[in-house]
Amino acid sequence: MNENFDEFDKYVQQYDLNEKMIEYKYNHSYRVVHQAEEICRSLNLDTVERDLASNIALLHDIARFRQWTKYKTFNDRESFDHGEEGVKILFDEGEIENYIIDKDDYEVVKKAIYYHNKFDLNYDELTEREKLHCNIVRDADKVDILYAFSTNRLLELNEDDSEINPKIKEDFFEHKETLNKEIISKNDKIVSMFALCFDLNYDYSKERVYNEDYLGKMLASLKNKKLFKPYVDEVKKYLKGEIKNVR
Numbered sequence: 001m002n003e004n005f006d007e008f009d010k011y012v013q014q015y016d017l018n019e020k021m022i023e024y025k026y027n028h029s030y031r032v033v034h035q036a037e038e039i040c041r042s043l044n045l046d047t048v049e050r051d052l053a054s055n056i057a058l059l060h061d062i063a064r065f066r067q068w069t070k071y072k073t074f075n076d077r078e079s080f081d082h083g084e085e086g087v088k089i090l091f092d093e094g095e096i097e098n099y100i101i102d103k104d105d106y107e108v109v110k111k112a113i114y115y116h117n118k119f120d121l122n123y124d125e126l127t128e129r130e131k132l133h134c135n136i137v138r139d140a141d142k143v144d145i146l147y148a149f150s151t152n153r154l155l156e157l158n159e160d161d162s163e164i165n166p167k168i169k170e171d172f173f174e175h176k177e178t179l180n181k182e183i184i185s186k187n188d189k190i191v192s193m194f195a196l197c198f199d200l201n202y203d204y205s206k207e208r209v210y211n212e213d214y215l216g217k218m219l220a221s222l223k224n225k226k227l228f229k230p231y232v233d234e235v236k237k238y239l240k241g242e243i244k245n246v247r
Contacts, residue, residue: 001054004099008058015065024154025064028144033057035140042204053136055101056112060137062086083117112137139205142196146209149193150217159224160186197235203243210239
């Protein structure tokens with residue numbers, strides 16, 4: 001993995017690491033590697049699968065550096081789909097060839113990066129191994145996103161004076177993730193962050209989010225606690241019912 005870490009660092013050096021959001025995405029990539037490794041350990045996966053999961057996690061957001069540099073946003077609706085662009089950078093532009101990854105695993109890498117940011121997976125077109133690695137990187141990504149927002153240092157939750165979109169509220173309390181097209185306001189965006197928890201696949205991920213109280217920390221940083229507390233409480237209740245190791 002060290003050679004691949006060095007190659008990733010070399011790739012990122014072409015961007016301005018003095019920009020806060022470029023630095024954030026660089027560090028996020030390595031934190032997602034760590035979370036993917038922890039998920040693999042919890043699943044007792046062998047070294048081959050752990051290394052593949054780590055490589056996918058390392059490269060999952062490779063398009064974010066281009067996206068921020070060109071558009072100054074991570075909003076895919078305002079720029080490009082960063083999962084699709086990541087596949088383009090790695091496979092159409094040949095960046096993948098700079099990494100030590102078995103060519104027989106290229107299709108798994110391609111599918112996992114393409115699907116890591118999608119609303120759901122097209123299970124009909126995925127093998128069992130592709131599903132596994134899609135789910136690992138999706139969980140690892142979500143766990144770190146929630147961590148980042150919970151610190152109130154890495155990413156900030158921005159509120160407004162709006163009520164929550166009724167469709168988002170309805171979906172939330174049915175334990176569904178939020179479709180991007182339903183997000184109208186800053187407050188909708190915050191609730192959509194909470195709803196990421198409903199798409200976590202593995203016990204490790206659910207335990208991490210619950211035991212570290214990421215949502216409680218997010219709530220503590222918000223001004224309108226009365227508006228958001230029922231959503232946080234619902235997620236905590238959901239996670240507590242899902243996991244085995246509650247502290």
